[in-house]
Amino acid sequence: KAGVTQTPRYLIKTRGQQVTLSCSPISGHRSVSWYQQTPGQGLQFLFEYFSETQRNKGNFPGRFSGRQFSNSRSEMNVSTLELGDSALYLCASSLVVGEQYFGPGTRLTVT
C-alpha cells in the first residue's frame, strides 16, 4: 500500500513570493492534516481537512491556507513568504482517530 506522498520534496523561494505544496494521502484516507516542523518550535499543527472541508485550524496567520479536493488530495499555500517560514512542511493522512501517517515532507527554504 502506497504511503503519503508530498511534492515537491525541496523548494527554495524568495521573501515575498508565494508557494503551493501538494499532498496525496494513503488511498481511502479522507482526513489530511498539515504540520510545520522547525528546530526551534518543533512540530506545529497548521490545519486539517476532511471531505473537502477545513475541520480544524492551528494558530498560524492567514497567509497559510489550504484546500482539499474530492479525491482527498490536498494543497497548502503560503503567501508573502517570510524568512521564518523556512521549515519542513509535513502532511499526514488518517483513516481512524488517533492514527496519523506522515509523508516525507517538503523542505522549504526562504531566502
Place this chain on the structure above:
Amino acid sequence: QKEVEQDPGPLSVPEGAIVSLNCTYSNSAFQYFMWYRQYSRKGPELLMYTYSSGNKEDGRFTAQVDKSSKYISLFIRDSQPSDSATYLCAMSDLTGGSQGNLIFGKGTKLSVKP
C-alpha cells in the same frame, strides 16, 4: 508552561540497553497518546498509539500512560543501533471528531551505540 514537555536529550545508550523516554503534559482533556519515530530527513513514523490510560506492548516497545500524573512513557527493550532516531510524543483530545490537531513534544534524540 508548554502543553507537552519532552526532554530533548541527546540520549546515548549501549546496544541491548533498555531505553526510557518520557513526556509530561498539562491538558487533562488529552485522551489520545502516540509515539512517533523520526529518522533524519524523513517524516515521523507512528510507533504506538494508546487511548486513555494503561499500557500497550508491541514487540520491543511498551507505551505507558498515567493520566493521574499526566505522564507518558515509551520503553524500548534490547535497543538496537537501528533504533537511533528522534522520538516524538504526541497527544490530542481529538474533540469534534477531528483526527488531526496533534500536540507534539520537541522530541528526544536517541543514539544506540554498537
